[in-house]
Amino acid sequence: MVTLAEVAQHAGVSASTVSYVLSGKRSISGATRQRVEQSIRELGYHPNAGARALASSKSNIIALMIPLRTDMYVPVMMEIAIAVATTARTYGYDVLLLTGEEGPDAVRRVTGSGLADAMILMDVELDDERLPLLRGTDQPSVLIGLPADTSGLTCVDLDFKATGALCVEHLAKLGHRDIAVIGEAPAVYERHTGFAERTLDGLRTRAQELGVRLLHRPCEGGYDAMAVTFARVLDERPGTTGFVVQNESAVEPLLALLRQQGRAVPEDVSVVAICPDQVAVQASVRLTSVAIPAQEMGRHAVERLVAKLDGHGTDEVVLIAPELTVRTSTGPAPAVAP
Amino acid sequence: MVTLAEVAQHAGVSASTVSYVLSGKRSISGATRQRVEQSIRELGYHPNAGARALASSKSNIIALMIPLRTDMYVPVMMEIAIAVATTARTYGYDVLLLTGEEGPDAVRRVTGSGLADAMILMDVELDDERLPLLRGTDQPSVLIGLPADTSGLTCVDLDFKATGALCVEHLAKLGHRDIAVIGEAPAVYERHTGFAERTLDGLRTRAQELGVRLLHRPCEGGYDAMAVTFARVLDERPGTTGFVVQNESAVEPLLALLRQQGRAVPEDVSVVAICPDQVAVQASVRLTSVAIPAQEMGRHAVERLVAKLDGHGTDEVVLIAPELTVRTSTGPAPAVAP
DNA sequence: ATAGGTTGTCGAAGCGCTTCGACAGGGACT
DNA sequence: AGTCCCTGTCGAAGCGCTTCGACAACCTAT
Numbered sequence: 001m002v003t004l005a006e007v008a009q010h011a012g013v014s015a016s017t018v019s020y021v022l023s024g025k026r027s028i029s030g031a032t033r034q035r036v037e038q039s040i041r042e043l044g045y046h047p048n049a050g051a052r053a054l055a056s057s058k059s060n061i062i063a064l065m066i067p068l069r070t071d072m073y074v075p076v077m078m079e080i081a082i083a084v085a086t087t088a089r090t091y092g093y094d095v096l097l098l099t100g101e102e103g104p105d106a107v108r109r110v111t112g113s114g115l116a117d118a119m120i121l122m123d124v125e126l127d128d129e130r131l132p133l134l135r136g137t138d139q140p141s142v143l144i145g146l147p148a149d150t151s152g153l154t155c156v157d158l159d160f161k162a163t164g165a166l167c168v169e170h171l172a173k174l175g176h177r178d179i180a181v182i183g184e185a186p187a188v189y190e191r192h193t194g195f196a197e198r199t200l201d202g203l204r205t206r207a208q209e210l211g212v213r214l215l216h217r218p219c220e221g222g223y224d225a226m227a228v229t230f231a232r233v234l235d236e237r238p239g240t241t242g243f244v245v246q247n248e249s250a251v252e253p254l255l256a257l258l259r260q261q262g263r264a265v266p267e268d269v270s271v272v273a274i275c276p277d278q279v280a281v282q283a284s285v286r287l288t289s290v291a292i293p294a295q296e297m298g299r300h301a302v303e304r305l306v307a308k309l310d311g312h313g314t315d316e317v318v319l320i321a322p323e324l325t326v327r328t329s330t331g332p333a334p335a336v337a338p
Numbered sequence: 339m340v341t342l343a344e345v346a347q348h349a350g351v352s353a354s355t356v357s358y359v360l361s362g363k364r365s366i367s368g369a370t371r372q373r374v375e376q377s378i379r380e381l382g383y384h385p386n387a388g389a390r391a392l393a394s395s396k397s398n399i400i401a402l403m404i405p406l407r408t409d410m411y412v413p414v415m416m417e418i419a420i421a422v423a424t425t426a427r428t429y430g431y432d433v434l435l436l437t438g439e440e441g442p443d444a445v446r447r448v449t450g451s452g453l454a455d456a457m458i459l460m461d462v463e464l465d466d467e468r469l470p471l472l473r474g475t476d477q478p479s480v481l482i483g484l485p486a487d488t489s490g491l492t493c494v495d496l497d498f499k500a501t502g503a504l505c506v507e508h509l510a511k512l513g514h515r516d517i518a519v520i521g522e523a524p525a526v527y528e529r530h531t532g533f534a535e536r537t538l539d540g541l542r543t544r545a546q547e548l549g550v551r552l553l554h555r556p557c558e559g560g561y562d563a564m565a566v567t568f569a570r571v572l573d574e575r576p577g578t579t580g581f582v583v584q585n586e587s588a589v590e591p592l593l594a595l596l597r598q599q600g601r602a603v604p605e606d607v608s609v610v611a612i613c614p615d616q617v618a619v620q621a622s623v624r625l626t627s628v629a630i631p632a633q634e635m636g637r638h639a640v641e642r643l644v645a646k647l648d649g650h651g652t653d654e655v656v657l658i659a660p661e662l663t664v665r666t667s668t669g670p671a672p673a674v675a676p
Numbered sequence: 677a678t679a680g681g682t683t684g685t686c687g688a689a690g691c692g693c694t695t696c697g698a699c700a701g702g703g704a705c706t
Numbered sequence: 707a708g709t710c711c712c713t714g715t716c717g718a719a720g721c722g723c724t725t726c727g728a729c730a731a732c733c734t735a736t
Contacts, residue, residue: 001452003692014716019694026695029714046450050397051692053388054721064435068420078416082406085437094453097402097435099423112384114339115432222620249620252590256622282560282587284594341722352686357724364725367684389722392691 002045011039022047053114062093062305063116065107065130067123068100075248075276076294077122080144083298084120091306093117107133118305120144124155126192140308142301146194150317154308156300159319160195163290164202166324167244167272170288172210175333176242176270179207180233181216182226182254184247189218199246199274213237221249223256230257241333243271248279255284266331277325286327293320340383349377360385391452400431400643401454403445403468405461406438413586413614414632415460418482421636422458429644431455445471456643458482462493464530478646480639484532488655492646494638497657498533501628502540504662505582505610508626510548513671514580514608517545518571519554520564520592522585527556537584537612553578559587561594568595579671581609586617593622604669615663624665631658 008015013032020026021036028036039045053059064084066077085095096116098106100123107130110116117139121130124145134141135152143155171179181203183189184196200216207214215237219229229250233240245251251273255265263269265285273280273289280289300318307313346353351370358364359374366374377383391397402422404415423433434454436444438461445468448454455477459468462483472479473490481493509517519541521527522534538554545552553575557567567588571578583589589611593603601607603623611618611627618627638656645651 001692004694005692015693016695016717017715020715023694026715027713032714044450046447048392048692049451049453050388050391050395051721052694054386054392054691054723055693055695057388057694057721059388061434066420068424074416075412078412081419081435082404082437085435086406086439089437089440095435096399097419097423097433099420099427101424102427109384112382113387115387223622253622256594284561284591339722342724343722353723354687354725355685358685361724364685365683370684386722389691390724392693392721393723393725395691 001048002043004045004047007036007039007043007045010043011036057114059114059117060093061096061116062088062302063096063098063106063110063119065098065100065119065121069123075279076292079276079294080122080298080301083295084302087299087302091302093302093306104130104133107137111137111139118142118309120301120305124194126194126197140305140313142305142308144297144301146198146317148194152315153317154304154313154315155317156297156304157195157317157319158292158297159322160198161202161205162319163274163322164199164204164244165206166202166290166322167274168203168206168210168212168214170272170324170326170330171242171244171270172207172212174242174270174330176212177333178213178237178239179215179242179244180237180240181214182229182243182245182247182250183216183218185220186218196246203244215240219247219250221247221253223253226250226253227257230254241269242330243269244274245271246274248273248275251275251279251283251287265329268334270330270333272324272330280325280327283329285329288325288327288330290322290324296320339386340381342383342385345374345377345381345383348381349374395452397452397455398431399434399454400426400640401434401436401444401448401457403436403438403457403459407461413617414630417614417632418460418636418639421633422640425637425640429640431640431644442468442471445475449475449477456480456647458639458643462532464532464535478643478651480642480646482635482639484536484655486532490653491655492642492651492653493655494635494642495533495655495657496630496635497660498536499540499543500657501612501660502537502542502582503544504540504628504660505612506541506544506548506550506552508610508662508664508668509580509582509608510545510550512580512608512668514550515671516551516575516577517553517580517582518575518578519552520567520571520581520583520585520588521554521556523558524556534584541582551575557585557588559585559591561591564588564591565595568592579607580668581607582612583609584612586611586613589613589617589621589625603667606672608668608671610662610668618663618665621667623667626663626665626668628660628662634658 004015004018008018018036021028021033066081088095119141122144124143124147126148128147131147143153146155146157188196204214215233217229217233219225245254258265258269265271273287275289276294277291280287342353342356346356356374359366359371404419426433457479460482462481462485464486466485469485481491484493484495526534542552553571555567555571557563583592596603596607603609611625613627614632615629618625
């Protein structure tokens with residue numbers, strides 16, 4: 001293993017000079033700099049991460065806490081994680097992957113040990129038990145998702161309330177008066193995950209304003225669960241002509257059921273999904289959808305965090321404005337029989 | 339920040355004693371140990387990761403390199419990543435998330451800087467450019483996936499060749515004589531990702547042995563791509579009664595197309611999928627499938643790695659035996675019209 | 677009683693880096 | 707010619723931990 005000292009000797013300068021060449025924190029003459037850089041290359045020098053962390057008390061690592069439940073909104077999580085990792089690298093940070101398993105202890109461990117300089121938390125619950133810890137430390141953090149009380153926290157998320165509103169508006173504008181919402185799995189609501197409730201809030205509020213009837217039903221993914229939910233919905237509201245689907249893995253089952261019942265999309269029934277664009281495009285019907293901008297969320301989170309680490313950067317909530325893309329799963333409501 | 343020295347002072351012992359209590363590398367009297375542990379708890383001490391890494395030249399971090407392409411076999415990747423992270427924690431390691439983006443440089447950077455003690459590589463290509471680097475370093479590593487030349491490497495993977503064979507056997511035993519294989523996206527073959535080619539090898543070899551006709555077609559995910567592929571397959575081999583699907587995101591489209599054509603599953607056509615169990619269960623037809631044991635692969639990889647780090651542990655290839663679960667998507671081949 | 681072994685603890689060195697203060701040398705001013 | 711201020715470089719002090727050798731204190735076997 002090559003050390004700073006060896007590079008210094010090879011270049012005929014002192015260790016501190018090499019350090020300053022590396023960090024750029026003091027000015028170095030062109031000649032010296034080149035000589036040092038040359039030596040670094042020749043020797044294949046890589047600064048030792050541990051020593052660096054110890055001396056500077058900065059690890060250049062960002063911790064990312066992802067949810068353990070691998071069965072839910074997986075593609076979104078994965079995309080965010082990858083966006084976080086790649087964005088972090090462009091700022092010179094590496095990413096430490098933590099699973100929710102350890103819970104609050106992970107936060108304590110990481111902040112306490114100086115393993116990471118900052119953290120990003122995903123899958124935040126409304127009243128998350130990790131939040132007091134975050135507030136009680138001076139380590140910067142960013143949440144992806146919104147808790148109930150955002151004071152003193154930086155959060156990044158899609159504006160799910162506006163998303164809900166947008167979906168209702170779109171359907172209402174097309175003349176639909178009876179809308180069913182296929183929500184996330186019951187467990188998601190039980191955990192009080194913010195995004196699901198905020199979406200619902202947006203849906204309900206706008207529906208009321210527009211005088212549209214709304215029926216919300218949580219739903220597990222998969223065909224069987226969707227079939228049950230679907231039957232109940234039609235039983236309760238036979239006149240339903242519009243669907244808003246938030247659970248990705250319920251989209252395709254719903255489309256299959258509609259087909260099976262001989263209801264054409266979008267002629268008889270319109271479907272709006274809240275899902276990543278890729279899902280909307282790959283579905284059996286090209287879905288009108290509000291995209292979940294996973295990449296953007298990951299990137300944003302890192303950028304906020306880096307800003308905080310650099311000293312500028314304030315606590316604030318960044319809500320990404322939803323965008324609805326009209327594809328071929330929505331159309332005018334069918335004329336009502338008189 | 340609480341330091342070792344402060345704990346030592348608080349407990350009335352020397353710093354080294356505290357260190358030995360923590361590491362257990364020398365025997366400590368019960369009384370002293372308790373006093374120290376008490377102090378640690380009272381002060382809320384967490385060892386500094388950087389200092390530890392510097393002094394011991396071990397970071398207790400495992401690097402995990404995941405593929406950048408987020409669009410392929412995502413759930414599998416995610417599940418492996420999570421299994422790696424949680425298993426690593428049980429051995430006292432944290433996981434550093436690297437994306438394929440940096441390529442071989444990431445390997446250089448991580449080994450050179452001592453950021454991680456070991457690495458796990460996913461999405462290994464047959465002739466992966468990261469392999470020479472791994473062979474040239476004494477840092478332990480484990481591959482998830484198989485390259486062409488495994489000498490001097492430790493690899494963990496599903497036995498995809500046996501998987502292919504198993505699928506053909508199952509269909510052949512049911513009387514199917516014309517089998518179509520819906521493969522991964524063309525890009526996967528172009529990159530010479532081992533698992534796809536090995537599966538194909540297993541399929542072809544066994545098909546020949548059993549005297550079954552096999553038609554292999556790569557296929558992108560989604561409905562449109564599948565529709566094209568499907569049409570071509572039927573055009574070329576109208577008598578096809580069995581399908582083996584390796585691309586997860588082609589499964590549901592295929593089922594939809596079959597339904598649309600009025601071909602019943604499993605009465606007219608049988609379908610075997612190679613996919614995680616969850617996908618097989620959630621599909622519109624409960625799929626007979628060979629599971630991709632993502633969790634097991636992740637866990638195995640970490641266990642091998644930890645064994646290597648502990649000094650015991652040898653280079654070897656661990657192939658997990660495939661298991662085929664019969665569900666309701668396969669049945670006897672229909673009687674041929676005379 | 678003495679030599680030899682254990683057992684438990686301590687002090688000090690050092691891991692490889694950053695960073696602070698010091699300072700030599702060279703303009704640009706008076 | 708002297709002062710002042712840059713600019714570029716160096717030496718040394720630590721960051722918080724691990725680990726090695728030393729050594730008291732005690733125990734056991736002679």
